[in-house]
Amino acid sequence: MPKMPATFYTPFTYIVKLSKMSCDWKTAYKKNRVKIVKGLANPDEVAGLLFQSEIFNDEMHETVKVKNEKDFRPFKLLDTSNKELAKGLAPYVLAVEEGDNKTEPKEWPPSVDQEKVMLNDPVIKIKDTKSPLFIHEYGQEYVYTIQSERRGKVFIINNVNFKGPMQDRPASIMDAENLTKLFEELHFTVLRKDDLTSQDMKSFLCEEAKQLDKENCAECAILIIMSHGSGTKVYGVDCLPVELKSLTDCFSSENCKSLHGKPRLVFVQACRSYDKSDVTEKFKQMTTEPHDEMDAEPSKIEVKENKSPKCTFPDHPSADFLIAYATPEGTKAWLHNDVGSWFMNAIVWTFKYHAHEEELHHLLIRVNRLVGKGSTLKKEMTVAEVKSNLRKKFFFFPGIHSKIPTLF
Amino acid sequence: MPKMPATFYTPFTYIVKLSKMSCDWKTAYKKNRVKIVKGLANPDEVAGLLFQSEIFNDEMHETVKVKNEKDFRPFKLLDTSNKELAKGLAPYVLAVEEGDNKTEPKEWPPSVDQEKVMLNDPVIKIKDTKSPLFIHEYGQEYVYTIQSERRGKVFIINNVNFKGPMQDRPASIMDAENLTKLFEELHFTVLRKDDLTSQDMKSFLCEEAKQLDKENCAECAILIIMSHGSGTKVYGVDCLPVELKSLTDCFSSENCKSLHGKPRLVFVQACRSYDKSDVTEKFKQMTTEPHDEMDAEPSKIEVKENKSPKCTFPDHPSADFLIAYATPEGTKAWLHNDVGSWFMNAIVWTFKYHAHEEELHHLLIRVNRLVGKGSTLKKEMTVAEVKSNLRKKFFFFPGIHSKIPTLF
Missing domain, CATH: 3.40.50.1460 (Rossmann fold)
Structure with missing residues (x-):
């Protein structure tokens, strides 16, 4: 991976370079649209997923973590018709699909x-x-x-x-x-x-x-x-x-x-x-x-x-x-x-x-x-x-024990 | 309202200027947190709401519609500890609260x-x-x-x-x-x-x-x-x-x-x-x-x-x-x-x-x-x-008749 100027160290830079693979990411995108958009709102999660999928290495992962705040505008990205960038998302989209397949049993009852x-x-x-x-x-x-x-x-x-x-x-x-x-x-x-x-x-x-x-x-x-x-x-x-x-x-x-x-x-x-x-x-x-x-x-x-x-x-x-x-x-x-x-x-x-x-x-x-x-x-x-007969929504909130987040 | 340079025509510019009012926006924020964050992902909706609440006038509304794409990063905003900007959101937060009060009957059965x-x-x-x-x-x-x-x-x-x-x-x-x-x-x-x-x-x-x-x-x-x-x-x-x-x-x-x-x-x-x-x-x-x-x-x-x-x-x-x-x-x-x-x-x-x-x-x-x-x-x-016994989620999707959106 060649060294690039600091301003380009966003997840997308890497993704675009890596998306030469031919795969059915459009189907995967269609299927996981909501998950993907939610995920994109959280750059760390995208980077984490790409890291888990071995698309990112340690150094790339860290770089993204530090730099992504500046150039990351997920919602804008998804509303644009920039096809090159969109195509660049393919590996992320496929990683989401893969994670989803794992958590969905292929048959019922499962093997x-x-x-x-x-x-x-x-x-x-x-x-x-x-x-x-x-x-x-x-x-x-x-x-x-x-x-x-x-x-x-x-x-x-x-x-x-x-x-x-x-x-x-x-x-x-x-x-x-x-x-x-x-x-x-x-x-x-x-x-x-x-x-x-x-x-x-x-x-x-x-x-x-x-x-x-x-x-x-x-x-x-x-x-x-x-x-x-x-x-x-x-x-x-x-x-x-x-x-x-x-x-x-x-x-x-x-x-x-x-x-x-x-x-x-x-x-x-x-x-x-x-x-x-x-x-x-x-x-x-x-x-x-x-x-x-x-x-x-x-x-x-x-x-x-x-x-x-x-x-x-x-x-x-x-x-x-x-x-x-x-x-x-x-x-x-x-x-x-x-x-x-x-x-x-x-x-x-x-x-x-x-x-x-x-x-x-x-x-x-x-x-x-x-x-x-x-x-x-x-x-x-x-x-x-x-x-x-529940009168409120019920979430298990696994992993959460704190009080209501106070953002300001 | 004084004329400002074009680059500052974001909803927040107006909001910050208008937020001198003393009101319980923190409580309203706490109560409507999720709605607000979702709303902020959609600048047009924020502008629309402020317009309805007569905080924005016609011209301001139009300006925001055109200019907001560039400077609007809602998620970044809410994750930052910039208290000035956060406080600037107060009128929007209160407008959400007001809308919410209207749709929630004060007593049941309602008057x-x-x-x-x-x-x-x-x-x-x-x-x-x-x-x-x-x-x-x-x-x-x-x-x-x-x-x-x-x-x-x-x-x-x-x-x-x-x-x-x-x-x-x-x-x-x-x-x-x-x-x-x-x-x-x-x-x-x-x-x-x-x-x-x-x-x-x-x-x-x-x-x-x-x-x-x-x-x-x-x-x-x-x-x-x-x-x-x-x-x-x-x-x-x-x-x-x-x-x-x-x-x-x-x-x-x-x-x-x-x-x-x-x-x-x-x-x-x-x-x-x-x-x-x-x-x-x-x-x-x-x-x-x-x-x-x-x-x-x-x-x-x-x-x-x-x-x-x-x-x-x-x-x-x-x-x-x-x-x-x-x-x-x-x-x-x-x-x-x-x-x-x-x-x-x-x-x-x-x-x-x-x-x-x-x-x-x-x-x-x-x-x-x-x-x-x-x-x-x-x-x-x-x-x-x-x-x-439903096996899928059910949404009424009022107003929607098209096929699945294809973003790219």
Whole structure:
């Protein structure tokens, strides 16, 4: 690389010189347009990416870091019709595309190899803590406050070994491990319980909710339930059902006052079928499909009638709750023997690679898209479902613990 | 204003000179940080806003339009610690704050005067169609395609006059009118039907779904139902119930193949109580509350048992549906005599002022926040609830009809 006058040490100088390669950068540009434009607003990130991609060497990287402030006008650049400069962006555009491919599984459920790579990756943290564009709407009044060293607690109930007619769910152990790691990296304290009876599920959560209320320092509470289920119920390892609502109610504003106005997130991996004959039939067919199991109870289990929820009106008992289900009401959820459940695995993939850049509802659209790609050998499919009463946006803000940035 | 040399004709020159006023711009800055930074990426918008606020005159506005390209580096500006320049932004910051105050009702439900002002405002259109930051993620594969001259059809069922024991819902006429205007401005064709029986509701929607399928040109279908309701049912004006699911099913991928993979949005203003004795009691109390009525049936109506939905697995029958309810399952929805229902009115307020800048799920967080602010004379409150199976982001893109922008 020949020495150039100092005023030309911008990323683009290098890029233009390096863009002689013939590659489909226009397609990559079209696909990643928004990401690229956002990235260009942050020269350090562009330089960093080019460095990672070995397009920049150490010295070039440092030079750009120092010099770029003067000549970098990304928005102007993208609005101009200077084709030479635009073409010069090709390597950056392709680097973005490459990064994007890595974080998007090629198939769903993913292959064991792809899963391994993902599991070894850390949660992507927010790096640029100065620009409001990069830390989203941090500290704004219409965004839940998520900034403490520890954001709150995650309660995982992982029912694997059932005492009775229900099939065991060994693949759920992977989910429990991956979710524990994920939420610890997202700055939560994780409490995991395996193999609880229906009664123990309720008492565990109610005790913990009381404890949380006493401590009075959580910004958020997260509840993860993985078990068999039917309709509005989930099952203990004693094969007895418990209403999901009676579990989430432990964290209602009425029962846990310190959580009032704070976000409570619930993730449920369980079947939601109503039709018992249908469940049995499909359940039998499952023996020909070793890879994807169903989270439902066999038809022998007695299902009690739903109780009507009572109409009470304290100050918003249902507000600030988000419940994400593995599957829509009336349908079945799926579990893959090698990589865990479609839904929980999609959460790990999505939150790990995108929690630094997307709001929770948008993360869950991604989860939904992934789950929707899955298909059993019998071509059975499903999608995830989100029920939200949140009144503010929710960002995990991985890596951020400071107060609102004060730019002036 | 003294004449200055041409090179100084940037917005900031004027702003610095005009910022002698003493005002709480720091608070306004903190509150509107993200909006301000985004705005600064678009000098024309800044100039436009200052012009609207009468801080700029005609000539100044034109000058800025021509000259600003050269000296405008918003991101650099906000990352610098140049306090003089930062302070100079005060009038812009306050103009943003003022605009924001106007689009945020001071109370909920809003006063009749505030409502009038809102109703006279048009839907805010996207102006800058060149910058990807301003048209969001338009044309990206993870965003639903919404770009035709006509996006699709909106079907409004507005049940007002009931033949039987149910109370009439005259305030719903306002909602129907406001929603018709809103969605026409959002480039939809609106079909409104008043006072349908339970049977007519079903046949109207199924006929229209068939027609839509035949035309095969809709990018999206929207269904709005306003009536009395209980649990999972809504009522015809003959006071007979119909399962909401049997109405939305008309637009399932199975029944309307041309909508497969396309977004189907459902907005429901109706009570969702189960407890009949509770409904009656509250219903009687309503006579002391002339302003907020309840969308529920009196207890005399026979409620049939729910049928279990069948478990079938065509290709994603539930995917790409979003259902937004006025209130959570098991609770009551509210209707204001002077300004319409809390929920539908919140939709009109929110979509009108924010559809140009926010994704649907985020618009509905705003709706939820507004509805949650409402309180009857008896301090009864509720929140809206969203159930989403969408697999992509949904933007209305008001004002945009072109293809994906090709910048180079």
